[in-house]
Amino acid sequence: MKTQGQAPLWEALLNYRRQRLNSWHTPGHKDGAYTWPSWRQALGEETLGLDLTEVPGLDNLACPGGAIRAAQEKAAAFYGAARTFFLVNGASSGLMAVILAVCRPGDEVILPRYAHRSVFNGLILSGARPVYMETEWLASPGIPLGVTPAVLARTLKAHPRARLLLLVHPTYEGIVPHSRELIALAHDHGLVVLVDAAHGAHFGLDPMLPPSPLALGGDYVVQSTHKTMGALTQAAMLHLREAGTGDAIAAALNLLQTTSPSYLLLASLDVARLQAEERGRRDWGRTVARALRLREKLAAAGIPCLAPADVTGPAASGLDVTRLLLPAAPFGVSGPEIAAFLRRAGQEIELAGPDYILLIITPGDGGAKINSLLKALLALPRVAGRVPPEANGKAGASPGPWTVPPRQVLTPREAWLAPRREIPLKEGEGRICAELIAPCPPGLALVVPGEVLTEEVIARLVCLRGPEGKVLVVDE
Structure with missing residues (x-):
């Protein structure tokens, strides 16, 4: 028999439900009695209860x-944190809370340009000023590799008063930077380090x-437990390496998160931690083995997959092998066309990116399911006689989606709060953007409030929004 308290919040929910008390409180559906019949039938009385x-x-x-505190303490103990917060507004709320708690207006935050849109939302809320690091990118497909320790060292020297370093570990595609060295450099210069590990909640559960x-020393680590683990969508965790700033983080979270949190989301975090x-370690060891076998079979069939060797170098230290990035070039079609075929x-x-597709494998994917994916991939038509290009292309320093990154003239907060008006894109060149444009997924910022709209930027936005599209600009 399992001892009580292994999943404190989940057990508290079950114990309360067993009492079958009449509800004279929210939620208004009253244990599902006042819900649409098909909804009630699909979810079931126990779930709604x-x-x-x-x-x-x-x-x-x-x-x-x-019970919530006990569940968070168990999560902290398992993940090696001094304190852990459960998040019901996704990893985004954790990233924004840390920026809001740590930074004040005018403080500099060092970050890669490919940070998630929620990081820029945190800059808007806090008034902090972004300082971008030069990033290594793969030319084909066009995805970020990371930043080198040498680049960070130069940035730290040029910005001695910087307050916070933001790292992405891993990227959406599963690539991790040299985080240990980057974190150590930041600490040597007195910065605290926030790590966006939204896609890496499973990291450390297998040697591969x-x-x-x-x-690796990150001061604040945000994980989307729902992305690769067993939690419900929107459930995430924020881990603190030291507990000293816990009260400030709690205050920021109370400012950002709902006052009516879903107990289903909270309990899913509790049981996801228990399952992990x-x-x-057993489940993810098996998953890694399955992913590696699938990679081998695809390679034998002439279908390249982005591999750890393709990304390891000055800017990246490795790759999550359970994420499969397949270039579209060998098939002679685009990523969205491959996605449609597979659907x-x-x-x-x-x-589905313009020239690649991305797939995620977790312990929820059994052998039969993976075999069905392999069969579908092998059935994809390919251009006869075409030699598949290298998966990674040539790596090099790049501002990412732009030949020259847009010039920042206002902080994101200043631009967000300034008088604004909407104008046609074709009239936007030279104007200061007043909105964050970061299509999801993957949520990378194309334009940040406070940046000048250039001819190149306008051309990209026309592709995104159409020739009659509009943009919010500062009303100068």
Whole structure:
């Protein structure tokens, strides 16, 4: 028999549900009694009955002292953190909370240009000023590799008053930078380090996976537990290496997160941690082995897959092998066309870029399911006689999506709060952008508030929004 307290919040929910108390409180569906019949039938009475609120015994996320606190403490112990916060507004809320708690207006934040859109939202809220590091990119497909320690060292020298370093570990495509060296450099210069590990909640559970950035010295690490682990969509965690700033982080989270958190989301974090603790290493060891076998079979069939050797170098230290990036060039079609073919074959992928597709493998993908994916991939038509190009192309320093990055003349917050008006894109050249344009997925910023719209930027936005598209600009 399992001991009590292994998943404190989940057990508290079950214990409360067993009492079958009449509800005279929110939520208004009253254990599912007032819901659309097909919705009730699909979710079931027990699921709806567990959609609870802050009743006695279930604690309060805003100031936890009972079951939620116990669940967060167990998560902290498992992941090696001094303190862990459960997030119900996704990893985005954790990234924004740290920036808001650590930075003040005018403080400099050093970051790569390919940071997630929520990081820029944090800059808008805090008033901090972004300082971008030169990034290494793969030319084909066009994806970010990372930043080198040498680039960070130059940036730190040029910006001695910088307050925070933001790292992405891993990128959307699973690539990790030399985080240990980057974190050590930042600490040597007095910066604190926030790591966006949204796609790496499973890191450290197998030797073939990259290490967790918390183990590498990251001060704040945000993980989207729902992306690769067993939590429900929108559920995430924020880990602190030291507990000293915990109160400031809690205050920022209370400013950003809902006052009506879903207990289903919270409990899913509790049981995802329990599952990782009890069987994560076994499950992910098996998953890594399956992913490697699939990679071998694809290679034997002449279908290249981005491999760790393709990315390892001055800017990147490795790759998550459970993420499969397949270039589209060998098939003679675009990424979206491949995605459409696979969908017709019963396979839904994670992302279709213009010239590649991305797939994610987790312990939820069994052997039969992976074999069905392999069969569909092998059935993809290919251009006869065409020699597949190298998966990685030539790496080099680049500002990313732009030949020359847009010039920043206002902080994101200044531009966001300034008087603004909407104008046609064709009239936007030379104007200061007042909106964040970062299509999801993957959520990378094309234009940040406070940047000048150039001819190149306008051309890209026309492709995105159409020739009659509009843009918000500062009303000068």
